[in-house]
Amino acid sequence: MTVIPEKQEHLKSVLHKMVINPESVTPELVVSGLRSIARGEASDAQMGGFMTALKMLGIDRKPEMLAVIAGEVLRSAAIPCIDFDGKTRDDYSMIVDIVGTGGDGWNTFNISTTSSLIAAAAGLTVTKHGSRALTSNSGSADILESMGCNLSAVLPAHVGKLLAEHRYCFILVDNFHTTILYVRRMWKELGIPTPFKILGPITNPVVPNRAVIGVNSKELGPVMAEALRILGRCNYAVVCGDEDLDEISIAGDTHVWHIQESGEIKNYTIHPRDFGVPAHPLSKAAGATLEENKATLHRLLSNELEDKDIAVRDFVLINTGFLLFVAGMASSMEEGATIARQTLESGKVMALLESFGKATRAL
The missing domain is CATH 3.40.1030.10 (Nucleoside phosphorylase/phosphoribosyltransferase catalytic domain)
Known part of the structure; x- marks a missing residue:
């Protein structure tokens, strides 16, 4: 699976691109939004808009998108901290x-x-x-x-x-x-x-x-x-x-x-x-x-x-x-x-x- 390099972009900017130019939404853009959320910098309104946009764009019916998002969620999880005794x-x-x-x-x-x-x-x-x-x-x-x-x-x-x-x-x-x-x-x-x-x-x-x-x-x-x-x-x-x-x-x-x-x-x-x-x-x-x-x-x-x-x-x-x-x-x-x-x-x-x-x- 493709690993997307770290990119700093605020969710507000990501959401603007998703709404203004929805046909150009890429896995990289979605991951940028997720990373903004993970940094704790997004407002409730921005997160709600992001999730609504994801749904409206049918991201949950595109396996390649789901795979990229899942990989990013896993990347941001506490995997390195898991202690297997x-x-x-x-x-x-x-x-x-x-x-x-x-x-x-x-x-x-x-x-x-x-x-x-x-x-x-x-x-x-x-x-x-x-x-x-x-x-x-x-x-x-x-x-x-x-x-x-x-x-x-x-x-x-x-x-x-x-x-x-x-x-x-x-x-x-x-x-x-x-x-x-x-x-x-x-x-x-x-x-x-x-x-x-x-x-x-x-x-x-x-x-x-x-x-x-x-x-x-x-x-x-x-x-x-x-x-x-x-x-x-x-x-x-x-x-x-x-x-x-x-x-x-x-x-x-x-x-x-x-x-x-x-x-x-x-x-x-x-x-x-x-x-x-x-x-x-x-x-x-x-x-x-x-x-x-x-x-x-x-x-x-x-x-x-x-x-x-x-x-x-x-x-x-x-x-x-x-x-x-x-x-x-x-x-x-x-x-x-x-x-x-x-x-x-x-x-x-x-x-x-x-x-x-x-x-x-x-x-």
């Missing part, structure tokens, strides 16, 4: 993530967060990239914090120790990304889907070896996959439920864009039956308030399921199973779901959550 990043042979763009309007239960915990308890090393809720009732950070995790205390210097002890670390966006920290508040105030929201899943500063990334639009699937290919990622799978769901759907078909080791993007469709799991209406797996989601998660991890939890459990199993399959821990999607269910029922997931929560509270 005396090791290098390469000493971790397999780090994974499961994350979605959000914004699909379905307000489902915290599927990817629960799946990330099960995957770690099953033996994968997981760096879950996420944030607090912007468009849903309960974001990935919110549900974990409600269960006793002090995620605000997890800084780059703690990553290695947490991974070594728990095979799990939550990467809270606000603590790791300078640029996103400045613009995060704008997302909610603008009320429009910005490229920054879309970029979240592909800017995990640890750069996982393999990942399952959900997108909220089937049209975005090939765009996201191509952006990842440009970034040099392989063994990543972009998924979108047929309902424009940013997860593997429990209700029916899910579209997959799977980046192979060779860089080829393989497109195929999967269904709950591929996991040996029955389909359920999405309404049966809907999320609710944070307190209700917390209670559901506690029942899942404690093996105290009620009838209303079965669809949610199966929803979690297929998403976890696919991550295990993509990561190479399972030889098939059905085996992945079986491993996920055995891990969930073993009590290991609750033990992991409790030990991780205790470690974060001690930071």
